[in-house]
Amino acid sequence: MTSTLTPRTIGTVVVTGGSSGLGAAVVEAVAAAGGTPAVLDRVAPRDGVAHVLVDLSDSTAAARALEELVDQVGAPSGLVTAAGIDACGPLSKIDTEDWERVVRVNLFGTVAVVRACLPYLEQTNGTVVTVASTLALRGVSDATAYCASKFAVRGFSQALAAELAGRVGVTLLVPGGMHTPFFDGRSEQYRPGPDAQLNDPAATAGAVLTALTQPVGSEIREMLVMASGESSWP
Structure with missing residues (x-):
């Protein structure tokens, strides 16, 4: 039996935290695939990328910023919450x-931007990729806030996938450590050691594109992407 499913093309993809790290890698990957990246962040992304500056700790401001971004680029077919x-x-x-x-x-x-984006994703039968962490799978010392928030993102994503089944695709990305500025400014004890194996964010961004381009009716519910020698999992 021949499958009639065909991968989606990349359209307009909103990326939170798209000015650096994984978010910036997703922006590059979307653009390289012929899509239109659009960024919500506190810092402007590279030149030529549509964006709205916003502090995502303010849910009301986050929702307003999403509407401003849609005014610039139109209804998105994808959302990646990398901030x-x-x-x-x-x-x-x-x-x-x-x-x-x-x-x-x-x-x-994450919740505020997803909530604001849902009407557009329903119109486009789009996909949201929420970003957790390997620390959404296990807790570690001195990371109570981060673990609590990422465990919650995982639970939110699972519930959202059940709620939106057949209407909007929901993929939870669980990335391991990457070569990004995320670890900058930390004291030595909270930075990866010299022998730590970290992933290239471009590789993780490639996995995000795979989720965004699944054929309608097919979804990747959860994916773990990490360097081969990552020590934070299992």
Whole structure:
């Protein structure tokens, strides 16, 4: 029996955190595939990429920024929530505001943008790729805020996939450590060691494209992408 399913073409893809790290790699991959990347971030992306500057810790501002971006580029067929921050250290040593900001950006910012984007994704029968972490699979010391937020993103994504089945594709990306600025500015104890194996964000972005181009009726529910020698999994 011959399959009639054909991969989707890349259309307009909104990328949160698209100015650096994995988000920037996704922007490059979308553009290289002939799509139109559009960015929500606190910092402007590379020249020529449509964007709106926004602090994703503010859910109301995040939703408003998505509408402004749609005014620029039209209804998106994909959304990738790559924005994320961390606050390392023992719970008793992290300022309450810093701890809660991690949850606001990583979880509430993700939810706010997804919520605002859903009407457009339903129109285009599109796909949302939420970004968790291997620390959504297990907890580690001195990362309570990050683990709490990423565990929550995983649960949110699973529930969202059940809720939107047949209407909007939902893929949870679980990436391992990557060569990105995410670890910059940390004290030595919270940075990958000299022998750490980190993935190229371009490779992870390639997996995101695979999720975004699944034929209508086929979805990748969850994918783990990491360097072969990644130590944070299993």
